Amino acid sequence: MQIQLWDTAGQERFRKSMVQHYYRNVHGIVFVFDVTNPTSFCNLHLWMDECRQHSLGLDIPRALVCNKADLVTSTTASVIIVQARHLAEVHGMSFYLTSAKGPKGEQVDSIFVTLAQRLNLVDGRVPSALSWSGYPPRPRLQQGRSGHFDDCFCDNRPGSSLG
Numbered sequence: 320m321q322i323q324l325w326d327t328a329g330q331e332r333f334r335k336s337m338v339q340h341y342y343r344n345v346h347g348i349v350f351v352f353d354v355t356n357p358t359s360f361c362n363l364h365l366w367m368d369e370c371r372q373h374s375l376g377l378d379i380p381r382a383l384v385c386n387k388a389d390l391v392t393s394t395t396a397s398v399i400i401v402q403a404r405h406l407a408e409v410h411g412m413s414f415y416l417t418s419a420k421g422p423k424g425e426q427v428d429s430i431f432v433t434l435a436q437r438l439n440l441v442d443g444r445v446p447s448a449l450s451w452s453g454y455p456p457r458p459r460l461q462q463g464r465s466g467h468f469d470d471c472f473c474d475n476r477p478g479s480s481l482g
């Protein structure tokens with residue numbers, strides 16, 4: 320199996336400039352955020368929505384990667400990890416806590432090995448909204464006045480006091 324990886328610019332300001340052809344022929348998605356940067360976690364919903372809007376459905380294997388584990392020292396980062404695990408669970412994504420700077424680039428290899436294994440499973444191709452049993456339905460997210468999702472970790476949303 321040959322895997323071609325496309326690394327998109329993760330910052331929010333680049334999201335709308337992602338052109339249509341980036342979304343064509345996508346067979347797997349790895350969402351990566353920086354555990355030391357709460358905004359990068361908060362923006363995951365936008366990227367996930369973006370993928371949905373480009374018809375990348377639940378049949379596409381997805382992984383959620385919480386990177387820079389070597390820098391986790393704050394309570395905020397620990398809370399983000401808990402919330403990220405939960406987010407991955409409700410969206411049926413594999414979850415990884417990684418460090419690209421760890422001694423062996425901890426877990427990084429296994430992200431792609433697991434994704435490749437899942438692709439092998441779905442290759443051949445399981446049609447539309449996946450017949451994997453136990454695949455959870457998309458949760459209903461309430462969008463708050465701030466434009467952020469109410470059940471999303473975000474240090475900018477009203478009433479949030481993580482720190």
Ligand SMILES: Nc1nc2c(ncn2[C@@H]2O[C@H](COP(=O)(O)OP(=O)(O)OP(=O)(O)O)[C@@H](O)[C@H]2O)c(=O)[nH]1
Pocket residue numbers: 327328329330386387388389390417418419420421
């Ligand atoms: N300590 C630590 N630093 C990391 C880790 N991963 C990346 N970095 C550092 O974080 C900085 C940004 O890394 P990039 O690989 O450019 O991040 P990116 O995800 O491509 O960023 P975008 O342009 O937003 O897509 C660099 O200085 C990296 O060396 C990690 O696991 N631990």
